[in-house]
Amino acid sequence: MFRGLWAVMRKEILHIRRDPATRFIFAIPLIELLLFGYAIEIDVKNISTVVFDLDRQMESRALIKEFESTRYFRVIREVYSDRDLEQAIVSGRAKAGIKIPPNYSRDLVNGQQAKVQVLIDGSDSTTALRLLQASQTLGFLKSLEREGFTQDLMAIEVRPRLLFNPNLESANFFVPGLIGILLQLVTVFLTAFSIVRERERGTLEQLLVTPISKGGLIVGKLLPYCAIGFIQTGLVLLVMVLLFRVPIHGSLSLLLLLSGVFLIPALGMGIVISTFASNQGEAMQVSVLFMLPSILLSGFIFPRESMPLVIYLLSFLIPATYYIEILRGIILRGAGWLALWDEAAVLLSFGALFIVLSVLRFKKHLG
């Protein structure tokens, strides 16, 4: 019944021992576990915040310090107008904005109620909820320190206001991100096999004796998949609007244009994998290796600002990170070109880098 079992096992062990990929067999799960273990463990904290301080007194600066000491807010810069305050949030560079009115310290010293406004980006419902609670708790605690005030009349009234997604519906937040992740995964797989498949079938050898140019070969393989990726984008957006009822607040044409921009690095990454891998199995493994970081580190599930520094920096290397910013910016916050041009520029640079890398990496001879 099990005739040959031992022989097959021995042979397989030999294969495994001789397969260069075996060197990484144990390292891969360890690395990923460490990476994501940290990312998942962390809570919502260090959320990028801008401050519009009209008071500019000791008391107002102390309040900003208090906000920071909750560890939920991290002030990235000061703004000097309501427009800048809102723009920082629309563009996605900040998820919260604290506005302190000009008479804050005077009111406080005179024993009158001082008011502070906190603007919160509601598109990420989990983070928004925590910021909402944190800012209200802060106001409550600060009021307790002052005498003569009751729960009904607090010394410092922190008024949070949710921008976008006022009902904190999580679908609105997750679906655009999910689209980014899905497109990243699907497109990488489209091209990851493209060159390695030809290598395996022997057709590459015939191609290499022709005067074909490396750029011609690589871009020629890329473009048809760009078209496919573009159609996929259109389809998922359609499903998002019709099925999940997530409206697109911004410009649809900008969204499609920037989706096209994203496809270049996404497909380019596949080609890079294809030039490195010696067979389809290897290409598959490497693609999967890129899959999990894209899901967990791109800000799709966890806010990137809350991640430990090293992992936060790593998240900048993932094209999906920028695309998710673009998707959420346009779909949820109605962000325009001015708010998103730098994401687009990074994506284009990634695309160029991947194409150059694959052209350099691809040799027009064997061995």
Added chain:
Amino acid sequence: METVIKAEGLTKKFGELIAVEDVSLEISRGNIFGFLGPNGSGKSTVIRMLCGLLQPTAGRAELDGLDVVAEAEEVKKRLGYMSQRFSLYEDLSVQENLDFYGSIYGLRRARLAERRQSVVNLAGLEGRQAQLVQTLSGGFKQRLALACSLLHEPRILFLDEPTAGIDPVARREIWDLLFRLAREGTTLFVTTHYMDEAERCSQVGYIYQSRLMVCGRPEELKRLPELTPEGALWFEVLCDEPTQALGLLREWPEIIDATIFGEALHLLARKGTDEEGIIGFLKPAGGGRLECRRVLPSLEDVFVTLTRRHRS
């Protein structure tokens, strides 16, 4: 004659393994060069280096006077290559494959149509243009591969075992085609395991254990002095029981070497042994037909003898 393919001290190492060592050769225009050698002796590696597919570890090669490493892309426009393994797209039709390769070589629409028609006729692929390659037989796949490699009218054509695994009729047809190309001025470099194919080449080379053992015209090789010891002669014996005769001859001290060659026996006999001597030796063993005549060694004799000498 104008030298078209030239190699000097061509060497390829894969790590510790020496795949090709110090191969030098010169082939002039319009020749069919037959490249022979056992599996793994380095035939394909030499071809791949000449085509610019592999970079030599040492030595250099020129095609049409162009260095195959420094001017690889220019060289590629002048050569056609048909690899050992079928390497066209199985999921494309005959015409789609031809169109793809034609456009890579920069053939524009009208020229492409003209060249495509020409190679389709040449390779006998009429009526099959719309067929998917995966449904073609082995012989037709080889014809298509050949047709693809001829689209851009290469001056030099490399064929790595073009007739391996196809039936004798298809084999004959492919060789007819090769002769026609050679007559028209194409230089051909063909590897093969078939001795009858080697006999038809205008020049042959024999590679054994990574080294080129001999290279030249078949008649020249058959007269190589190191092949035949001083005064020894080659004979062909025709008899009814060649296997039995072979056993007897191998025991006879006068015979240096004996092999079965088709229906006949090929003998290398020591100085002083002649036709009568051999007939006289074999006669008592049995009746029937018994003929003996002097011959030149076959190419197979040449290669076998050289291989044995190299081993000892």
